[in-house]
Amino acid sequence: MRLQVALDVLDVGSALALARQVAGEVDILELGTPLVKSAGISAVTAVKAAHPDKLVFADLKTADAGELEATLAFEAGADLVTVMGAADDDTVRGAVAAGRKYGKEVVADMISVTEGRVARIREVAKLGVSFVEIHAGLDEQARPGYSIDTLLADGREAGVAFSIAGGVKAATIGLVKDAGAAVAVVGGGIYNAPDPAAAARELRRLTA
Template identity: 45%
Template structure:
């Protein structure tokens, strides 16, 4: 099995804390995600800062674009994003716009399937348009209501679409093996790392668990 990537969700609003957290966990993760509240609060300068500090990491900007796909995402790809997210619920025209912007910069597009009713249809159509990553995502509010991403992950992995699958939504050490075995290629972790007493130690533990589960 190819080594799954670990994505650190940087969900603080504070610019300096975000950079400091990225520094702490950098040895253990593959992708830095600038979370949606964080990018709304800090804007494109944070993309430029992380791009300059971490030239070897993948940088995902969690725009969750809902409209004006090409126009909105284009600026973030230009600033150094490797991946931008677009909401599946935005519709195929907006998704196509983000994919067009990504192609211009040799970058990638992730479809966030959060709150999409027919996830299989959305995933299939997005792949036809050229999306490279399907994002299975139980958001923070849905997590608080007791939901998990595992059922959706099994559904999308079962389609055999030939694209990478990212899973987010309260992933923690106890659930890493389950999501890797279910077919996730990108494991997104936020609170289980940034909420730990030592984020570096927590990230190191997740790295070990992901690598062990992928053998």
């Protein structure tokens, strides 16, 4: 299972500083949507230039113009981009077409898809994405009664390649691995830690 860190900061300098601390312990450096919106697509170029040996994930959450937006990210240096799993099928297909052109990967982000999520996961998987991110956003995680177990159950049931994002930390990453996830996405469990490098190192140990 690969380990992905979400660089959920708002400027390139902070993203580069965090990436420097944790890059040695993770496989994928994700530029969170707020970072891309705040700093622009050039943030992707900056992180890739600083860490050419790492996969750089541009979390665009594309909802329309899939081929165009994916192309912008791939030309900026991204290795993976997200398209919304709730988007029109042609939007997903467009992003996948750009991925094939550039030899890169497209991930379908299932954030906000709750009803019929397993069925939609299977549908978008057939459209050619590399894997599906079963994702609970910050607002969903803040609701009383939220549990990562729902995400894990959907991943097991769907039977396709998936990642998990939303409450992944040292206490839960073993469950993510046991569920068969291809990627564990960790945000606050790393960047909110007193020592992000040590937190990433411990998470890496737990995925071994």
